[in-house]
Amino acid sequence: MTVPIDVKAATRTFLAHVEEHLVTYLEACVHCGQCADACHFHEASGDPRHTPAYKLFPIAKAYRAQKWPLSWLGLGPAITERDLKEWEELLFDTCTLCGRCTTICPMGIDIASIVGTARQAFVKAGLGPTDLLAAADSSRDHGSPLGVTAEKLKDRLEWLADEHEINIPLDKDKADILLTVSSIELMKYPDSVVSMAKVLNHAGVNWTLSSKGYEATNFGYLAGKADIAKLMVERIVDAAKLVGAKTVVIPECGHAYSALRWSAANMLGYPLPFTVLHISEYMAQLKREGKLKLAPFTQSITYHDPCQVSRRGGATADARYLLQDFATDFREMTPTGNLNWCCGGGGGVQAISRAADLRYKVFKIKMDQVEKTGAKTLISACSNCRLTMDESKAHWKWEGGLGSLVEIIADNLVEAPPSAGNGV
Amino acid sequence: MTLLDFARGPALSFAYAVFVFGVAWRLVSLLLLPRNKELSQAKPGAPSVFSAAVLGFVRHLWPQKAYLRGTLFATLNGYVFHLGLAIIVFGLAQHILVFQSLFGINWPNLPSSLISVAAVVTLASLVVALVRRLTSPVLRLISTGNDYIAWFVTTLPVITGLLAVSHLGAPYETLLAIHILSIALLLIVFPFGKLMHAFLVFLTRTGTGIFYARRGAEI
Numbered sequence: 001m002t003v004p005i006d007v008k009a010a011t012r013t014f015l016a017h018v019e020e021h022l023v024t025y026l027e028a029c030v031h032c033g034q035c036a037d038a039c040h041f042h043e044a045s046g047d048p049r050h051t052p053a054y055k056l057f058p059i060a061k062a063y064r065a066q067k068w069p070l071s072w073l074g075l076g077p078a079i080t081e082r083d084l085k086e087w088e089e090l091l092f093d094t095c096t097l098c099g100r101c102t103t104i105c106p107m108g109i110d111i112a113s114i115v116g117t118a119r120q121a122f123v124k125a126g127l128g129p130t131d132l133l134a135a136a137d138s139s140r141d142h143g144s145p146l147g148v149t150a151e152k153l154k155d156r157l158e159w160l161a162d163e164h165e166i167n168i169p170l171d172k173d174k175a176d177i178l179l180t181v182s183s184i185e186l187m188k189y190p191d192s193v194v195s196m197a198k199v200l201n202h203a204g205v206n207w208t209l210s211s212k213g214y215e216a217t218n219f220g221y222l223a224g225k226a227d228i229a230k231l232m233v234e235r236i237v238d239a240a241k242l243v244g245a246k247t248v249v250i251p252e253c254g255h256a257y258s259a260l261r262w263s264a265a266n267m268l269g270y271p272l273p274f275t276v277l278h279i280s281e282y283m284a285q286l287k288r289e290g291k292l293k294l295a296p297f298t299q300s301i302t303y304h305d306p307c308q309v310s311r312r313g314g315a316t317a318d319a320r321y322l323l324q325d326f327a328t329d330f331r332e333m334t335p336t337g338n339l340n341w342c343c344g345g346g347g348g349v350q351a352i353s354r355a356a357d358l359r360y361k362v363f364k365i366k367m368d369q370v371e372k373t374g375a376k377t378l379i380s381a382c383s384n385c386r387l388t389m390d391e392s393k394a395h396w397k398w399e400g401g402l403g404s405l406v407e408i409i410a411d412n413l414v415e416a417p418p419s420a421g422n423g424v
Numbered sequence: 425m426t427l428l429d430f431a432r433g434p435a436l437s438f439a440y441a442v443f444v445f446g447v448a449w450r451l452v453s454l455l456l457l458p459r460n461k462e463l464s465q466a467k468p469g470a471p472s473v474f475s476a477a478v479l480g481f482v483r484h485l486w487p488q489k490a491y492l493r494g495t496l497f498a499t500l501n502g503y504v505f506h507l508g509l510a511i512i513v514f515g516l517a518q519h520i521l522v523f524q525s526l527f528g529i530n531w532p533n534l535p536s537s538l539i540s541v542a543a544v545v546t547l548a549s550l551v552v553a554l555v556r557r558l559t560s561p562v563l564r565l566i567s568t569g570n571d572y573i574a575w576f577v578t579t580l581p582v583i584t585g586l587l588a589v590s591h592l593g594a595p596y597e598t599l600l601a602i603h604i605l606s607i608a609l610l611l612i613v614f615p616f617g618k619l620m621h622a623f624l625v626f627l628t629r630t631g632t633g634i635f636y637a638r639r640g641a642e643i
């Protein structure tokens with residue numbers, strides 16, 4: 001890379017974000033190495049460098065260096081350009097911020113929280129995978145990482161509405177529910193968008209999309225660009241305020257949920273004036289309220305918990321509740337739920353092309369898990385997981401089917417036009 | 425002043441002071457760091473902060489079933505030397521006398537033969553921990569000087585204590601002095617490195633428990 005690496009900026013940025021719990025995490029690690037067993041990257045590669053605790057080394061060093069009395073005595077170990085270069089790959093390509101290592105750590109250290117903060121420091125130093133950073137910049141400049149501008153959104157929604165003979169409201173003046181989308185869905189899995197519309201129409205709620213704030217994915221957040229992360233959040237918050245939405249629904253995207261549900265208020269500095277629900281949580285709520293009429297779905301399926309929705313999002317039970325009495329041949333993987341293995345592409349890793357081989361290796365864990373259940377199709381509630389799994393599936397020429405939770409629900413709504421088939 | 429006088433007197437007093445001030449300094453400097461106010465909405469039905477903290481602590485006492493195959497041995501070994509150390513420190517009659525003189529409280533002691541067994545088992549367990557650290561590729565990579573120093577200052581008092589009790593190699597008074605000095609070393613090192621985890625574990629586990637509980641997650 002020709003751009004000089006700014007070690008000082010990295011240190012400064014990390015220190016600016018130093019908070020009590022992060023430092024306590026850094027100082028408490030007993031280097032027991034158990035977290036290696038929980039991380040899918042280590043499981044897939046067997047490379048000791050993929051041990052979660054190791055990923056934090058430069059950050060721990062940066063913090064120690066400035067601490068009294070070491071700094072005062074001039075004994076603090078300084079982080080070097082070499083550290084930053086080596087760890088760039090570890091912090092971006094080999095951490096999906098999935099939180100699985102937290103579940104095994106005897107000290108209860110939440111590595112993912114620190115990695116998220118560490119990424120900001122690396123970006124400030126002029127590091128970070130170019131494609132991931134470009135996705136963030138595109139979100140800022142065009143409204144979405146895949147370049148879906150407001151006009152493109154309008155075109156695409158009109159096309160989808162025509163094609164599927166369905167009403168997809170955009171920019172209604174007032175609505176109770178503001179629906180957001182992920183551009184991965186818009187471009188690669190448009191049926192998912194149609195499915196959300198079908199479910200909302202079926203439930204008879206007052207909803208809309210908004211051209212002011214539609215992109216739910218937050219690549220600013222994933223790429224460690226705090227300003228873009230905040231901008232993406234502001235767009236949705238402004239749109240929600242404009243239509244007076246009481247609830248903002250996040251599509252099938254785990255990190256989008258995490259960013260708006262848990263981080264947004266802290267980025268903005270005030271509580272959000274609406275409730276944020278992931279589409280699976282929202283559908284579970286509709287089901288509880290008796291607003292979802294479903295025909296039984298009989299194909300054999302298993303469910304992949306998106307890390308940010310289940311383990312780190314607390315919606316593990318909602319997906320099960322939706323599948324209960326609906327998916328008649330639902331089989332759990334082992335392990336599942338809060339201990340589910342990650343798809344390998346979360347936390348922005350999907351957007352890093354040089355990490356592809358590693359992602360493929362990680363997916364082998366999943367293939368194995370699915371095969372053990374004997375289920376024909378692997379359903380998920382995250383289009384980013386789905387894209388990662390689709391690509392890995394192609395790589396391994398895997399026969400298993402992939403699908404989406406909202407799509408199987410939408411396809412089996414009773415009375416929902418145009419058809420109530422059993423397709424995935 | 426004999427070596428024993430020195431060990432019992434100035435050495436130990438200095439070590440106590442370093443330990444108390446060191447631990448206090450470490451904890452205060454952590455707790456004084458900024459803490460951002462959490463502004464996101466908690467999940468409806470999330471447990472109270474108190475129960476979240478307790479649950480967080482308890483949940484990480486033992487690995488979940490999915491992890492047991494890989495972690496059972498290390499976890500058991502960890503428990504063996506932690507409990508072994510506790511039995512030795514709080515169970516031996518002579519140690520209880522020290523606590524009595526420091527805090528004015530005492531409790532019934534355990535038979536010294538049992539303490540000896542505990543010490544041998546603890547020592548073996550510490551050796552196993554070291555061998556694992558030196559042989560597992562993951563542990564070798566992530567181990568730093570800090571880990572080895574912590575191991576050394578923890579193991580030394582166990583060895584010197586065993587020697588003192590068995591009167592091996594030197595006059596009892598000398599052995600006792602060496603044992604006390606090794607404890608002084610442990611106390612002096614304690615606040616500045618990995619041994620602090622004995623206190624920090626209460627912050628990390630509870631903190632993580634609270635972090636996830638408000639999200640409605642159970643980890």
Ligand code: SF4
Nearest residue numbers: 029030032033035105
């Ligand atoms: S499991 Fe926890 S304490 Fe052990 S090495 Fe990993 S982060 Fe550190």
Ligand code: SF4
Nearest residue numbers: 039095096098099101
């Ligand atoms: S958060 Fe997930 S990907 Fe990152 S180190 Fe932990 S287990 Fe590995």
